[in-house]
Amino acid sequence: MAQRPRRGWAVSEEGAIPNPANRTQLTRALLRLRELIYNGEFAPGERMSELPLVERLGVSRTPLRLALAQLEHEGLLRGLPGGGYVVREFTQGDVRDAVELRGVLEGTAARFAAERGTTARDLRALRATNETIQKLVHRADYESFERYLHLNESFHARLIKMARSPLLERAMEGVISLPFAAPSALVLAEAELPASRDILIIAHRHHGALIEAIERRQSGRAEAIAREHARLSLTNLEIVVDHRDMLDRLPGASLITLPGDSDTNSDSDHS
Amino acid sequence: MAQRPRRGWAVSEEGAIPNPANRTQLTRALLRLRELIYNGEFAPGERMSELPLVERLGVSRTPLRLALAQLEHEGLLRGLPGGGYVVREFTQGDVRDAVELRGVLEGTAARFAAERGTTARDLRALRATNETIQKLVHRADYESFERYLHLNESFHARLIKMARSPLLERAMEGVISLPFAAPSALVLAEAELPASRDILIIAHRHHGALIEAIERRQSGRAEAIAREHARLSLTNLEIVVDHRDMLDRLPGASLITLPGDSDTNSDSDHS
DNA sequence: CGTAAAGATTCTGCATACAGGACGCGGTCA
DNA sequence: TGACCGCGTCCTGTATGCAGAATCTTTACG
Helix, strand or coil, X not given: CCCCCHHHHCCCCCCCCCCCCCCCHHHHHHHHHHHHHHCCCCCCCCCECHHHHHHHHCCCHHHHHHHHHHHHHHCCEEECCCCCEEECCEEXXXXXXXXXXXXXXXXXXXXXXXXXXCCHHHHHHHHHHHHHHHHHHCCCCHHHHHHHHHHHHHHHHHHHHHCCCHHHHHHHHHHXXXXXXXXXXXXXXXXXXXXXXXXXXXXXXXXXXXXXXXXXXXXHHHHHHHHHHHHHHHHHHHHHHHCHHHHHHCCCHHHEECCCCCCHHHCCCCC | CCCCCCCHHHCCCCCCCCCCCCCCHHHHHHHHHHHHHHCCCCCCCCCECHHHHHHXXXXXXXXXXXXXXXXXXXXXXXXXXXXXXXXXCEEHHHHHHHHHHHHHHHHHHHHHHHHHCCCHHHHHHHHHHHHHHHHHHCCCCHHHHHHHHHHHHHHHHHHHHHCCCHHHHHHHHHHHCCCCCCCCCCCCCCCCCHHHHHHHHHHHHHHHHHHHHHHCCCXXXXXXXXXXXXXXXXXXXXXXXXXXXXXXXXXXXHHEECCCCCCCCCCCCCC
């Protein structure tokens, strides 16, 4: 039932790009629901009933129900015992765990790639992507940053593919379906922050070392590098926490509850 | 048929959230579908349409569709482009990957438990379970083996809980939803095979070492032991492959295609 | 004034009807 | 004889009606 062209939503976030599969009501409900959830339209703990969503999304209950079930599988929603759903909330620790978990799985992918060997073409492609990334790192315009995000996703996606393990691929999809766990999720665009720019340089170095380790069949090294590479996101997370005004630039920021958030918004609903 | 409960994870301990009584049609469809799939009732490549399943399962299309979607998400089914599903097939390599992947995740759980510290109560419970396991290892009757399986599942389930990471727990559930990837899936009951009995002894030793490593906060050691522990299943897998007559004692054996299967799907509907 | 019970209301789970599309089959034309 | 086109059938996606369950409200009683 999951829509076959899942490829579309990897980078685009606001759905500005017309997805070709938008013809089905289920896809529409999925995209719109994700958008609403990411935008924090549902208060924490608020019970999501079907009928209000029906009139809000303009789809009938059947595809809506399927979309809700899928979002529950993805981990964005949590089913209530009596029926209905609530948006799942994540602590800062959950975000850390997600990043660490992605590192573990990407590390396994890198290890598999090193152990099982790769094609010269895959290595070439990784190198080409990483060289283009290097050229973009030192630029400051927004378009370069967008291209960086895209290339970074490509790099990581290809790495997973190179592990040649469908099950690992599946597990990875299960983790990065959380918006803050994707490889580029916590990459910051803040040129004014020197730390966040340095991280791009370090990330590029990691990529290069990872390619080298895989090529030389150094599986342990490859795994360690991939893990440490993922942990760069943790630094970004801390930067964000220090500058809380940045928080809403992250995808799905409203899902994350930071310590010290008083839950005063539990019953007051103003729009 | 109908061996031990496969999905019995939410047993006995805290927070049994998902227990929507077996009276709902969705649960019935899920259980029955899994049973049919495990028993190899659907030929490889056979397209599963909804209407035949409706009369076969006695539920209407609405809950059936939800069940199919869930099974696709679990990885047991694969959605076809034009709609409909096929049962997913797994190679021997897929099984190896699943086991390795479980080892990676259990290793991460063990590392988390060691790094973050655990309660004395959890450690006591692990030790108690493992001591009971030791008493069962040297017995040969079937009931002892059943109890062994149960205790083994408990041990691994508690280990995951001790990581205190809901996301890791979720990822683990995603992996062990495959019937041959569960911790006790490839454990063999064949007392006549000395190798399979030795493995139980080694497994018990692994458990003990794992407890010790976690208690002493040796996170790297804990991770390594857990990984190696999972790899015991690979030995069992090889035993099974060498004695192919054992294959159908494994859960979901019909999902696994072994090399050299000249499959004449013309009239062989009996497994 | 608090509690509990009963009724009312909303919601979910399920079944089914309907429409559009995909696939296959057979006929026809080059 | 082969390829293409039209038609029929099956199937999926969707909407909606209905029944039971859960929840909220109101009221009566201790």
